[in-house]
Amino acid sequence: MEHLTEYLDDLFAFIRHSPTAYHATAGVLDHLTQQGFKRLDEAVSWSNLPPGSYSVVRNGASLIAFTLSQDPQAGMPMRMAGAHTDSPSLKIKPNPVQVRHGCVQLGVEMYGGLLLAPWFDRNLSIAGRVTWSCDTGPMRCSLIDFTRAAAIIPSLAIHLDREANEKRQIDRQTDLVPIIMLTETADPPDFNELVRKELVRLHPEAAMATILAFDLFLYDLQPPCRAGLNGEFITGPRLDNLLSCHALARAMTAAPDNNCNRLIVFNDHEEIGSLSRSGAQGPFLKSVLQRLYPDPDLLQRVVARSLFISVDNAHAVHPNFATRHDPNHLVMLNQGPVIKVNAAQRYATDAITAGLFRQLCTKADIPYQEFVMRNDLACGSTIGPLTAAEIGIPTVDVGVPQLAMHSIRETIGHLDGWYLLQAMTAFFAAEDTQIHCPDPGF
Ligand SMILES: [Zn+2]
Structure with a gap:
């Protein structure tokens, strides 16, 4: 997608047709299939897959799609990203x-x-x-x-x-x-x-x-739409987190043929704690990776050199309630994706993964921001820390800023999803994008 209006029309159509996580998963699967992704069945064997693009669905509301540009057994790093399909x-x-x-x-x-x-x-x-x-x-x-x-x-x-x-x-x-x-x-x-x-x-x-x-x-029933005197807002249902699912799926299928192996995971049940067979605290991603990399030593080598970008919306500063935010981390609408940090690892970001994502944004020529919760308010979480803990993969938590999170109708800026799409396209597209940084020598 080359134009903002084309992107917004496509996003609005996806949200309109995704009233539940089941419909969102079906919509993503449709898009992937149209783009040549071959659907795999978890109930049959699919070891030794040849290079190509594949998708697999679990329990109708969670989905993993991957493109193998190289034989996985060659041990190339995997560019991975994830979001959640469900909404309150x-x-x-x-x-x-x-x-x-x-x-x-x-x-x-x-x-x-x-x-x-x-x-x-x-x-x-x-x-x-x-x-x-x-x-x-x-x-x-x-x-x-x-x-x-x-x-x-x-x-x-x-x-x-x-x-x-x-x-x-x-x-x-x-x-x-x-x-x-x-x-x-x-x-x-x-x-x-x-x-x-x-x-x-x-x-x-x-x-x-x-x-x-x-x-x-x-x-x-009210569909998403542009709002504000200059159309600078988007209001709509389930923007958390269908906007991220949409951006990741589109970035994945826009990626050119190159030498990158890449994967997206969309989990159900994030809003109720992720502990299920298809949630991020369950075995879905691990079981797919184990089938791609049956040798445990090889799997660990790949994971250690890969990066997972967990994408979920972040809290923009609300002008009527600005005191609910840390004054040095006031996140604004239309000023780019947010890198989310939490000392207690409610977000999985650290200096290395935040640094890699900043480089990605700079390379894609888009702005970015940083968010940390006030110390006197409890911090939410995402699939990021759970995926990092399950798989052991270096992870960064990011997402577009929004107002009214978990309302029946949420508000975002009209540019931020577009920026996110650029960043994720750069992540999946560029072979020379750095996604691994060795630990410092001691
Ligand atoms: Zn969310």
């Missing part, structure tokens, strides 16, 4: 339906550390994946998306709570129960039947299907 949301409970005062409502769980207040008074839709079967046929799994304003969580009017602006607290069990329709009977509708109807819209062969189970989430 409301997840529909297995038996969700309740009827109260003529309203049909859905029980939901909190997924991740979401800001609760922005979920009120939004046009919400439902999307995710469903398992189903017809008669005694095999179980199938399909993505569904209601694609319309199917649910709403109305606020309580201020007349019924005069202290709403001073004291209102949100009860996670009782206050955030979405309404999906009105009814005149006390009989609750069959939610599985509603799901089956949506499934049939996409899969007519499911007309007689039994719904077996689902992973369904609510999402905000």
